Amino acid sequence: MKPHQPYEAWIFEEDLSQEEQQRLTEHLSQCEACRSLREKWLGTQTELQERAMAVPRAGFTQRWKTSLVVRKQREQKKQAWRVFWIFSGVASGVMAGVFTYFLTQISLAGWLELSVEMIHQVLGVTSSIGGVLSAWTRLYPFPLTLFMVLLFLLSLLGLIALWLFALSRTFQEGKERA
Numbered sequence: 001m002k003p004h005q006p007y008e009a010w011i012f013e014e015d016l017s018q019e020e021q022q023r024l025t026e027h028l029s030q031c032e033a034c035r036s037l038r039e040k041w042l043g044t045q046t047e048l049q050e051r052a053m054a055v056p057r058a059g060f061t062q063r064w065k066t067s068l069v070v071r072k073q074r075e076q077k078k079q080a081w082r083v084f085w086i087f088s089g090v091a092s093g094v095m096a097g098v099f100t101y102f103l104t105q106i107s108l109a110g111w112l113e114l115s116v117e118m119i120h121q122v123l124g125v126t127s128s129i130g131g132v133l134s135a136w137t138r139l140y141p142f143p144l145t146l147f148m149v150l151l152f153l154l155s156l157l158g159l160i161a162l163w164l165f166a167l168s169r170t171f172q173e174g175k176e177r178a
């Protein structure tokens with residue numbers, strides 16, 4: 001049986017002199033046991049290195065996936081808000097339009113009459129809202145008022161429905177993409 005020392009120890013050594021390296025190589029060429037030990041050690045080292053590389057890579061992939069999902073969700077939320085603001089803007093525009101139409105339709109005398117009724121209402125001279133309403137209906141025939149109110153409500157409902165539809169589609173698209 002050949003003496004395995006110091007060769008056994010040298011197998012795990014990283015800094016060997018040129019002479020030591022030469023003697024180790026010579027021993028390995030003759031000793032089956034040390035050769036097998038060296039192979040095992042090299043195999044273990046390779047495995048450790050691979051694992052050390054694999055762990056951060058897995059972490060990176062996970063982080064990248066998470067950030068992608070977060071980015072997607074943020075984009076969806078932004079899109080939903082964009083849709084909300086656009087439809088809110090359109091709804092406000094329609095409301096402003098209808099309101100402006102009413103304003104331009106009322107004459108100065110009508111405005112005064114309505115104002116007086118409102119002031120009466122606020123001061124409690126008139127006990128009910130009926131005064132304001134009667135002033136309004138005196139300015140406009142009832143069917144016209146009803147028509148305008150219905151038109152206004154319908155356009156508002158239509159806008160809300162359209163907005164909800166767009167919102168649900170935005171989220172649906174996001175779900176399909178995810």
Ligand SMILES: [Zn+2]
Pocket residue numbers: 002003004007027031032033034035
């Ligand atoms: Zn040996």
